[in-house]
Amino acid sequence: MLRYLPLIFLLAACSRDPLVLEVIETKEATAETGLQTIEGIVEGAMSEDQTLLDEHEDLTIKFAYRLTEGSKADLLLEGQYAFSLDQARLKDMPARTKMEVTPDSWQDIEISYKTATDDNPALIVAAYLNGNLLYYQQPLKEKADGPLSIKLVSGQVEIADVEYSRSAGRGSTVDPAGNIILNVPLLRYELYDLEPGTEDVKDWASMEPVVTGYTNRFDINYLREGKNAFALRFFGKLHVPETEEYTFQMWTSNPARGRFYVDGDERLHRGGDQSTWRANETLSLSEGVHDVRVDYIQKGGWNAFNLGYLVGNQGKMSFNSMDGPKAIARPGGTSTLEVEMDEYPYLLRSFLYYPAPKVYEASDKRTHVISVGEGQGPHYSLDLQSGALLQVWRGGFADVHEMWDGRGEPQVMKPLGNSLVLDGRMQWATSASSSWPAFPDDPDEDDFAHRAHELDEAGRPTFLYSFGPGEVSDKIVPDGTGLLRELTFTAGGNPEAFTQVAAARTITETAPGQYALRGPGLKITIESYDGKGLSLQRGGGMDRLIAQIPAKGHIRYRIDW
């Protein structure tokens, strides 16, 4: 109780109660996910089993859930396959990593699911808890035919933010700027062995694939399984969001051959030892679903394949291909090299994929990141160019295999535990009335810069930044299973600053100074604050809890999960 005394004193001393939230709506557009909500279902506390979809086949389902201590609930896919929400795993099929589900904290689950066909069993294409990979390309056993439902086994479960699509992966979207993002949600592929030197394949029917499976990208080098002479065929359904002229471009390495088919017609062909740099074709594609197919034939030599498109003035876009400026995570990569820990905190600077990439999804690299770990956590990563807390996790600290093995080309650290990814926008701003500032294109040209960090006796750092009219500091220390964060602002005169305490899809006040977050599932408790007030900024699909900090002011709060 004593620790709250300053806060109570503070509440009494202010003219306006600083913990009363002022809500600010911004005009920021929400990013298009390609998913839709489900009509007629009950979000919130469930008192009984609930059917989400009466029937389904291919599916991407994404929702948040929260269980009370000891509660048990299952998500049933096609009425048959049970995914335990309390254990974050399929029945009888251990996940890649065992993940603890903290009671009373919101969890984000995302599963893409491929229904069984005559030839193939049903498949969990990918499943993520809070963005951490649980399953990838996991076949299920029997055939099934039933609804998508949540079965309440015992206790209490709440659900929220339920979204879905009837495809097993991310489909095409139109982003807020009007750009058309074409993407085939899932590609079925077939791998064939070829006689070395085979120039072309015409009679596919006479051949038997040696491997069949699903993938999200034309990742030839990964899918060829080490073969030098082979063919790969990809089949998918492309949803075209708007009728337009689309110019497709295909590039293959010499001496590979590629063909691209739309609705059964060959539209692009590049092959053999031809010298043209790439094949081009402009197609008028109508809104709606089109069958697409790629045949890739490698008689030997170096493999490479990229398919891209141009539409309007968008510039070249990648089409389910591995090229492009962003980092793309492959499903493999199981070797780890763990940082050796001792009694002092370990401060590790590195690049970081942000947000943590999903398999075959593109991700940015943050380049000035410091991760701070001690013991079994909690640990955290900070972005020194924005001051933002990027992720928090418990368990092991850091895998540096991609930094210290060989040349360490990615220079990326990976958290060893199940990380919760936080908002990566700027930590500080000079105003809260407009959209909270995004990570800048040129971080070295803004008025925020890391100046120094200092270690205390225990080796824990305080980060010092220059910011606008003054300086800010940030100290984060583990406290039990959570983190305690203190932010200060120092400036001459009377300028004010604003700091983002937390950002999430939804922030709910549970008591004065206490907030429950969903997406990510954190709890925030303000312990000490001497500013004018807090505001909740809403826009772009996010809630942002923002605190005004006067010159020489501070805020201290707990982060629990």
Added chain:
Amino acid sequence: MRYLLSITAVLLCLSLSAQREDDYYKIEKVSIPKGVELEVGGMDFMADGRLAVCTRRGEIWLIGDLEKEASYVQFARGLHEPLGLAVRDGAIYVSQRGEVTKLEDTNGDDRADRFETVYELPLTGNYHEYHYGPLFRPDGSMMATMNVGWEGGGVSRVKWRGWMMRYDVDAKELKPYAAGLRSPAGFGTNAQGDIFVAENQGDWIGSGRITHLAEGDFAGHRESLVWADQPGSKVKTRLEDIHDDHKTMYAARKALGTVKLPAVWFPHGILGISTAAIITDRTEGGFGPFAGQMLVSDQGQSKIMRVSLEKVEGEYQGAVFPFREGFASGLLRMNFNKDNTLYAGQTARGWSATGGKEFALERLRWTGKVPFEMYQIKATENGLEVEFTQPVNPATVRASAFTIQNFTYLYRKAYGSPVVDIKDNAIRSATLLPDGKTVRLELAGFRPGFIYEVKLKNIRAADGTGLLHDFGYYTLNAIPGGGGGADAGADDTSEAMTGEYVAAKRPTEMPASWNGKVDTELLLESTPGMKFKQTFLTVKAGAKVRLTFRNPDDMQHNFLLTSGKKGNVVGKAAEGLGLKGLAEGYIPDMDEVLVHTRLVEPDTNDVIYFEAPKKPGLYEYICTVPGHYQSMRGVLKVE
């Protein structure tokens, strides 16, 4: 035919077996405790005599008791691949990937507790965006260099990649200083305090070299010029000025006037493959007879080269000589201790080095004996003057004791360059000057813009001592007096300049007798760290093979199939090829070589056709780019 005159360095070395580097300079090991991965990225001595070392894994170690069982204290850790360290006023400065950081220990417990960002650098996340330095200048400012990124070729996607930068500590301002750098892993000052930067072979960089950099200079790598018109830049060269049509840097300099020529070229494979640290011998004789000269280390060949410089027509040029080889790992950093020993910080992870160890810390100690060496080479109006460290036996001074050729490198976007336009220089006269130590050589075909290989045989000191090293390379950017020499200079576009090389053992067409059918398709790939990805391949005896050698690495590699367990024999022969090797893609002309690819550029491939040996057995294959064959090898099993 002109190559016939070239006698390989190996043969010459054999005839000089009486002289050993170890008699003059001894390598001593500094102990490293188990568990410390001392992959040296940078180092400097502290006021208390300890050596501060930063490692590629981000640690800083303070190493004391250097003469005995060395003591190690961890000062800091978790830095982002720091590749340079300097001690200044009790603080340690390091260049991390994203910034220069000042580290201080404010409570005296030998542990850094304050990390100050001196300045921050933008990055894209490309692994090749390395950052080196800082080097403090007498005025308190600091210099640092920054690699270009690598995307199958150099790229400068963010400011100021490919530049040397100067940071004004008082004004807290980072200013562009000079451009045109690719992978400037080391830089330092000469005895006069002028800054020299070492450069690694790559795109636009035909071979290793050192270049004097003054403010506003452009040292050759094109991509940095994307920022040349930005505020603060004094560089006059522009992107569009630089293209392959210049053929040579010398010609580009003639055409543009703004290209800074290397002061000294280091022939790739002969004197290094990856130049790194530059340090001047400021021991005033405490380290031997080369006071005031520069030493340049090499990462890949685990050795040190020595440089003598002179100023001709206002600019530096000079000679490079072998100095000391045999270090344990990749020699990235050098520092003199107060006792005039030279400390050598080493690492090889990801870029294997001749020494073979993953990392090492060693020191080089002068034994007090003066070797008989070429001390320096200087240019005259019609030739070269070679000064020796000791008086020369006049009877051994004759024209036939010298063999001189000159050559140059292509200036082009493609990776590296073969040796091109090799010409012999007939020696008109060789005269011992009155000082008894200097031989004046009058040369035919003396032309500026070329590198002169000077090889000696049977020259003896007055006391009968033979030479420790018998070759050196002088870079003739200008002839004293500004003469044009006997030739027009390295701007001709004759057939000699194309660098194309066609070989009998590189069959790139499928033999017609195969009727379009291949029995076996082999794919071989390079992988970072000078290795083949596939180290074991199998074929049937006599099979018709199409082999694709694909090189996704960021340096050149080749493939040579040997006639059995002949990897070492062929590898050594390739290393001894000298200039001829450079000109012909490191393929020794010997029966042990069955087939080979061309020198394959990064991100390209080469396809060859051959029939597998008829006799079952194991056939080694190797890459013969200098420094590679020890690690880059595999076995073809013929069944």
